[in-house]
Amino acid sequence: MSATAKPSIGHLVIVGVGLIGGSFSLALKRAGLVGRVTGVGRSRDNLELAQRLGIVDAWTHDVGEAVRDADVVLLAVPMSAFESVFADMAASLSDHAVVTDAGSTKQSAIAAARKFLPNPSRFIAAHPIAGTEQSGAGAAFAELFEKRLCVLAPDPDSDPDALALVKALWHQVGSRVVCMGAAEHDDFLAAVSHLPHLAAFALVNAVRRQSYEGHDPFRFAAGGFRDFTRIASSSPEMWRDIALCNSDALVKQIDAFQAELSGLREALMAADGESIMNEFKAAKEAREKWLAEHGDGL
Ligand SMILES: NC(=O)c1ccc[n+]([C@@H]2O[C@H](COP(=O)([O-])OP(=O)(O)OC[C@H]3O[C@@H](n4cnc5c(N)ncnc54)[C@H](O)[C@@H]3O)[C@@H](O)[C@H]2O)c1
Numbered sequence: 001m002s003a004t005a006k007p008s009i010g011h012l013v014i015v016g017v018g019l020i021g022g023s024f025s026l027a028l029k030r031a032g033l034v035g036r037v038t039g040v041g042r043s044r045d046n047l048e049l050a051q052r053l054g055i056v057d058a059w060t061h062d063v064g065e066a067v068r069d070a071d072v073v074l075l076a077v078p079m080s081a082f083e084s085v086f087a088d089m090a091a092s093l094s095d096h097a098v099v100t101d102a103g104s105t106k107q108s109a110i111a112a113a114r115k116f117l118p119n120p121s122r123f124i125a126a127h128p129i130a131g132t133e134q135s136g137a138g139a140a141f142a143e144l145f146e147k148r149l150c151v152l153a154p155d156p157d158s159d160p161d162a163l164a165l166v167k168a169l170w171h172q173v174g175s176r177v178v179c180m181g182a183a184e185h186d187d188f189l190a191a192v193s194h195l196p197h198l199a200a201f202a203l204v205n206a207v208r209r210q211s212y213e214g215h216d217p218f219r220f221a222a223g224g225f226r227d228f229t230r231i232a233s234s235s236p237e238m239w240r241d242i243a244l245c246n247s248d249a250l251v252k253q254i255d256a257f258q259a260e261l262s263g264l265r266e267a268l269m270a271a272d273g274e275s276i277m278n279e280f281k282a283a284k285e286a287r288e289k290w291l292a293e294h295g296d297g298l
Pocket residue numbers: 015016017018019020021040041042043046075076077078079081084085102103104105127128129130131132133134135136137235238242
């Protein structure tokens with residue numbers, strides 16, 4: 001199957017019917033590419049909401065039961081749940097089922113699949129680089145992946161038919177699909193996704209922890225603080241898991257960021273306006289170049 005071919009799935013199972021799993025289902029349903037969708041999750045309220053919103057046709061808490069006649073299974077749960085979900089589905093998957101995921105770290109997802117799935121070659125690791133700070137089925141929307149990158153991290157053992165199907169599905173939900181190695185993916189994402197989240201959480205805490213003689217500094221925060229910290233409203237559970245799964249790469253990025261802050265601190269202490277200006281100018285230029293070259297759809 002070519003990446004632009006229209007795949008058709010009889011039974012799709014979404015494990016973790018939140019922002020990402022829910023949006024994937026809505027986009028495929030809107031495109032008329034899926035017969036029925038079963039949702040698997042922990043929270044009854046969230047699954048009932050998903051059914052009311054037309055994201056799933058049926059739901060269960062039992063992943064083994066759900067995947068028995070599945071054609072495609074998408075894992076969209078926090079990274080710490082991957083191993084137990086794979087273990088719970090392993091005995092029930094049919095030979096033809098294709099398993100994929102949307103997890104934010106790829107080496108850990110692949111390691112979990114290899115450890116627990118009967119046929120890891122039919123697992124194709126994927127990561128849509130699109131999201132918001134909202135969680136749960138109520139946050140899902142069909143347009144989420146349009147024009148956004150989706151990274152696939154196949155390996156030489158990946159089944160070519162499974163790879164072609166997963167490529168075609170992400171293409172059909174509007175993504176621009178690229179393939180790369182899992183380690184390379186995790187390094188890049190540590191820099192442009194995981195560090196920014198960590199920095200946003202840390203910045204809010206830095207403001208929160210200081211004493212301002214009884215005054216509330218948040219009262220004076222406006223657009224700058226809101227833009228920088230939007231992602232500190234993201235799910236703490238999800239971000240704890242991402243940070244732990246990609247800790248080596250993330251620690252390197254924290255060190256690089258700390259070195260930048262130290263440089264600026266030194267320049268400030270020395271009242272070195274020229275250095276500060278040069279740093280700010282270089283960052284502004286790099287950001288504008290990024291937006292001009294890759295900002296389409298953001
Ligand atoms: N939010 C983003 O911006 C974003 C973007 C790309 C990828 N991701 C990745 O996608 C995955 C899902 O993220 P999300 O934003 O949709 O999260 P979410 O919190 O909106 O949805 C996750 C769902 O999984 C359910 N869940 C948790 N543990 C489970 C388990 N053991 N079995 C079944 N269901 C379980 C939760 O109840 C929740 O409904 C994560 O791995 C995340 O790293 C997130």
